[in-house]
Amino acid sequence: MSVSQLARAIATSPTMKLNEEARLLRERGEPVIHLGIGEPKNKAPIPAILGAAAKLQTGDVKYSPSDGTPSLKKAIIRYTEENYDRIVGPENVIVSSGAKQSIFNLLYAILNPQDEVIILAPYWVSYPEMVKMVYGVPVIVTPEDGSFYPRMADIESAVTSYTKAIIINSPNNPSGVIFPDEFIAQIVEFCERKNIYCIMDDIYHKLVFDGRKPPSCFQFTKRSPETTKIIAINGIAKLYGMTGFRIGWAIAPRELVEIMTNIQGQTTSCASVLLQAAAEGALLGIQSIVENLRLHCQNNRDIVMAELSTMPGVKCTKPQGTFYCLPDFRAYLHPAVATNSVQLSEFLLKKAMVVTVPGKEFGFEGHLRLSYAGGVKDLQEGIARIKWAIDPTSPNDIFIGDKKLLRDWL
Numbered sequence: 001m002s003v004s005q006l007a008r009a010i011a012t013s014p015t016m017k018l019n020e021e022a023r024l025l026r027e028r029g030e031p032v033i034h035l036g037i038g039e040p041k042n043k044a045p046i047p048a049i050l051g052a053a054a055k056l057q058t059g060d061v062k063y064s065p066s067d068g069t070p071s072l073k074k075a076i077i078r079y080t081e082e083n084y085d086r087i088v089g090p091e092n093v094i095v096s097s098g099a100k101q102s103i104f105n106l107l108y109a110i111l112n113p114q115d116e117v118i119i120l121a122p123y124w125v126s127y128p129e130m131v132k133m134v135y136g137v138p139v140i141v142t143p144e145d146g147s148f149y150p151r152m153a154d155i156e157s158a159v160t161s162y163t164k165a166i167i168i169n170s171p172n173n174p175s176g177v178i179f180p181d182e183f184i185a186q187i188v189e190f191c192e193r194k195n196i197y198c199i200m201d202d203i204y205h206k207l208v209f210d211g212r213k214p215p216s217c218f219q220f221t222k223r224s225p226e227t228t229k230i231i232a233i234n235g236i237a238k239l240y241g242m243t244g245f246r247i248g249w250a251i252a253p254r255e256l257v258e259i260m261t262n263i264q265g266q267t268t269s270c271a272s273v274l275l276q277a278a279a280e281g282a283l284l285g286i287q288s289i290v291e292n293l294r295l296h297c298q299n300n301r302d303i304v305m306a307e308l309s310t311m312p313g314v315k316c317t318k319p320q321g322t323f324y325c326l327p328d329f330r331a332y333l334h335p336a337v338a339t340n341s342v343q344l345s346e347f348l349l350k351k352a353m354v355v356t357v358p359g360k361e362f363g364f365e366g367h368l369r370l371s372y373a374g375g376v377k378d379l380q381e382g383i384a385r386i387k388w389a390i391d392p393t394s395p396n397d398i399f400i401g402d403k404k405l406l407r408d409w410l
């Protein structure tokens with residue numbers, strides 16, 4: 001079939017693909033445990049449902065302005081003031097169909113062909129592909145010491161005259177780490193001095209553990225909303241576990257919002273008014289759901305760390321936020337099992353019916369991303385199955401569903 005070179009070069013979203021594989025296996029009645037998926041299991045908050053239902057009941061479901069309904073934008077302005085101590089106007093806010101679209105529109109708005117975007121490994125799978133989709137060049141910076149913490153010196157040496165933006169995602173998907181304040185302060189100062197956009201993907205900013213305060217990217221700039229180089233991306237997907245509602249937003253200088261609005265106006269027109277009403281309900285409603293979700297994730301983080309510690313070869317940096325961790329499984333790569341993370345992930349799905357995401361997709365080979373957004377039982381059983389499949393010191397039989405399985409490959 002005739003398709004463009006560019007389209008052909010875009011990789012499938014590995015997480016979306018894994019979700020689909022797991023769904024099909026489940027449909028066939030297989031006892032799959034999903035440690036790949038990046039979504040909590042909670043139901044949408046009641047005020048979100050009521051907001052969407054009320055709008056639906058009016059029957060008046062039309063286009064909204066391309067940059068979002070004025071009332072949702074008002075709620076986002078309030079959220080920004082309360083959580084970031086930052087006063088922005090409606091001209092600084094654009095609502096999109098998910099944070100994913102916000103980031104895409106932003107990249108489309110700022111990149112000329114061949115412009116470079118610095119992406120810090122381990123990174124969210126979609127960043128490099130989105131940069132490529134707008135003819136940009138992703139420049140990956142990987143910490144030399146194998147840690148998940150980027151170093152300013154490495155970033156500085158990757159910057160060229162083509163660098164247009166640096167993407168920062170902290171708390172980080174997939175590692176769960178939070179970058180130190182000093183690092184964020186340095187990066188903001190660097191970007192503003194060098195005239196480079198600093199894209200802060202803050203989608204996990206409230207899912208932070210151990211008494212930490214949600215980090216606020218804006219606290220490190222003295223510049224006004226019109227002159228800052230910081231663009232903040234946020235949304236309701238992770239904040240309220242409302243992944244299917246597809247509402248995200250960007251906070252940016254007016255000029256950029258105008259361009260992004262044109263882009264959106266010519267592609268999707270606007271985000272659905274029903275879903276915008278749901279997002280508004282969630283933002284203005286009682287916020288206890290966020291704290292419940294945070295506590296659930298923190299508790300699960302402790303469980304995942306305890307379970308992984310029973311596999312002495314697995315090294316895992318303790319997450320400080322999100323619902324992911326990125327353990328290093330290199331000690332368990334074995335010709336009878338797998339020699340890289342993609343094979344290991346496939347092996348675990350086939351033998352143990354556990355979905356994981358290969359570290360390679362995040363620029364960290366030898367690792368697997370595990371999501372602990374789900375239930376405790378799944379988490380414990382999932383890791384027990386992984387252990388059975390790859391750790392020769394574990395007992396060599398196990399029950400998976402109602403089948404007793406024997407490990408005969410190690």
Ligand code: PMP
Pocket residue numbers: 038097098099100101124169173201203235236237243246247248
């Ligand atoms: N940024 C990061 C780091 C993410 O993990 C995700 C979702 N997995 C998104 C953005 C996209 O969020 P949304 O569902 O609102 O498009």
